[in-house]
Amino acid sequence: MTDTTRTLDLPDMVTGTRNRTRDRLLLIGGFIVVAVFAFFPIYWMLVTSVTPRDQVFSFPPRLLPATITLEYYADFFNNPALLKYLLNSFIVAGSTAVSSVAIGVYAGYSFSKFRYTGRRALMFLILSAQMFPQTLLLITLYLLFAQIGLLNSYWALILSFTSFTLPLCVWMLKGYFDTLPDELIEAAKVDGASQLTIIHRILLPIARPALISTFLFAFIRGWNDFIYALTLGGADHMTLPPGLVLTYMGEFQTSWPNLMASSLIVSLPIVVLYIFMQRYIVAGLSSGAVKG
Amino acid sequence: MSDSQIGFLLVLPALILFAVIILYPLLGSMVMAFLDKSLVFPGEEFVGLENIQRALRRDFLPLLSTTMIFTVGATVLPFLIGFAVALILNGRVIARGFWRGMFLLPWLIPSVVVSFLWMWIFNANYGVINGMLRELGLVAENINFLGSRNTAMWSVIIAKTWNTFPWITVMVLAGLQTISRDLYEAAAIDGADRLRSFWNVTVPQLRGVISTVLLLSFIWNFQHLETIYVMTTGGPSESTTTFAIGVYKAAFQARDLGEAGAIGLLWMALLSVIVIVYLRFAVREDA
Known part of the structure; x- marks a missing residue:
């Protein structure tokens, strides 16, 4: 609490808003990175489980299957x-x-x-x-x-x-x-x-x-x-x-x-x-x- | 009957069960360090320190270094990611409650499934990571992540990280909520920017949570088996064989209980040190 008047300085308030925009971008960027890490594997599990065999075993893999199938779920229950x-x-x-x-x-x-x-x-x-x-x-x-x-x-x-x-x-x-x-x-x-x-x-x-x-x-x-x-x-x-x-x-x-x-x-x-x-x-x- | 007698009677069933399925097995397995004994054939012979000496000469140091690499990696990486996620979810995020729920999903998934999933992601022939690396032109040939000595351990650590970081997020978020707003306001008045108030307010206030989380992660990773067992079974060429894998393989593949007991005894001795540190810490917090 040394210098309370400082917060009222105009230049500081300007940097303040700039900092806030920077913080916001940092937050959004960080969120995207961790969200991809956390959720891509789950997405990939889901996609693989409905992709027809010939597309699964082809390289490079496709992030979206061209056609989908439920046969693997049927296999489980059979x-x-x-x-x-x-x-x-x-x-x-x-x-x-x-x-x-x-x-x-x-x-x-x-x-x-x-x-x-x-x-x-x-x-x-x-x-x-x-x-x-x-x-x-x-x-x-x-x-x-x-x-x-x-x-x-x-x-x-x-x-x-x-x-x-x-x-x-x-x-x-x-x-x-x-x-x-x-x-x-x-x-x-x-x-x-x-x-x-x-x-x-x-x-x-x-x-x-x-x-x-x-x-x-x-x-x-x-x-x-x-x-x-x-x-x-x-x-x-x-x-x-x-x-x-x-x-x-x-x-x-x-x-x-x-x-x-x-x-x-x-x-x-x-x-x-x-x-x-x-x-x-x-x-x-x-x-x-x-x-x- | 006095109150303290009733109190004791109430614990008794738990205590008996504890003695039979936890204490006896733990001690029993350690006693095997001194025996020549097979998992399948009857009979046993007392051999003194022979097994332990042999374990110290042959297996101990490689097992210790592998275990330490796994433990440190699988403690630090989830800690950093889990902490970052907690800070992000503590900020002004749209639908915060929803995301807090979603980010727990990787923790809920059975460890076996976590292993399968990352084995598939890291797959040498059709894996999605190899696909991306090749598409981006970062590598010329597919990498056999789980099949090569240089990458297998890191692949396992990443899978384990994905599985445990949500636990750290939940713990840190709970800690963050106990920090009073006043402290941040006071720091802001003192002219501290975000980074500074993080180091001077958030970190000191979370000291209890941070120590708990790090100590517990360390203890659990030090004895972790499942992710490693499913993904690599300790290979390639023993590069992911930790104490847990070493003991399991000695007992259930080589069926040599003397060796398993000897490795287990050394392992347990090291583990006890960390557990005692934790318990002292927990008792202090509890008191």
Whole structure:
């Protein structure tokens, strides 16, 4: 605040407008650059998935196909193996998310509203679990599931997915319960409500938005997982992401348009969830508990 | 029952699950560093430090340098782009809410799809980047981006960047919204231009967000597997073989759990250092 009169100087105001035009151009230019980076790949996936084969495998590629075809989408829905993977994805991601939220909600509430010895240590142990390398856990999980006969089953996938969704759920729900005032719980206690009543009758109904958001994150993480599903699921229980790798990769000539159409199909449920639940997802994401 | 007993009972299911599917597997895999053990054949033998010594002699340094290149690249590049997008979307952009939603799309897409998509974009024979480079006359012959040692790592880093920058944008945007307008006005009165108020107001105010985002990105990239595995499986000639790929291949292709455990133990030791830094930081923020 040294020299307030300076802002009133005429020459400065002129440079000010010039600067503003320059800033505006910079903003627009920057926007175009990042928008091309962010959206061209999606456009390209879409275009490839409807371009007839002879045009896909010609060089240089055309940014707009001369004719379009939906045969690759039909191929997906006519392929029983892919449909099975798709169903597996729904079963595994859904069960994982439901059970992680159900278990995580009690832990989150306890971490947030109770005080006992070891609470902080346990909390940070569970937080740090999101930072343990999945690949390392995978080796022992594989042996463990092989030993108890769970290898190549839905259980192997649900349990292994829970290893990354549970810490996420506990942490997100703890964050949510932290925002609820203690008085709410105290008042219920004064009215003679038991802890179970407090949780099920009072907290869970209030916490619905947080439960939905947590469920969505757990579902997305499970839906998107690749390496656990590839290694532990076996051909019958594998989800779509590794299923696509097995179906299309390692052929002599990868069928890119088929792969792009299938890629859009596997991305679609997530994008649809996102469109309807954007508010919840952005709030959860910016809380910082979620893996980027 | 006392309140603290109830509190403990409520965590118990999560805790048991945690012990069985996270803690035990983590420790179990590290113990294998000291065993001669196969993924498929029964039996095991204690071999002491043999596996670790062998890993240190042979695999450790190449794995470390590859992992560091990937980690630094896949942390810095998304950070710069994500930050820039946040600043742009925080400015006066038409339909700002719509764009904020749209820019999250690359983050939502499964990592496997991200890998497929960029494999196709970088494709040596029919890829769109080769097409553009050739049309513009920048190169005379197609580049085999994923098949050559010089370009494979960068191709993977770019794919990963595309996948993660939206997360950084969301985090930075949330941080930007907490900065009071007064600070910018005060800076403007002091005669600071845009650039100056960015360095003197925005950056210091976002210090917490910036450290969180950089530390977490570093930790996650240090152990990232999926994008690399699908795009290159660690090749060509090991040029994208990070710790994660090295451990996976040792365990599930060579089926040598001793070697996988030894690499894993060294990897985990390095990772713990960064995780401890982060946790100390997170505890301070939390307190």
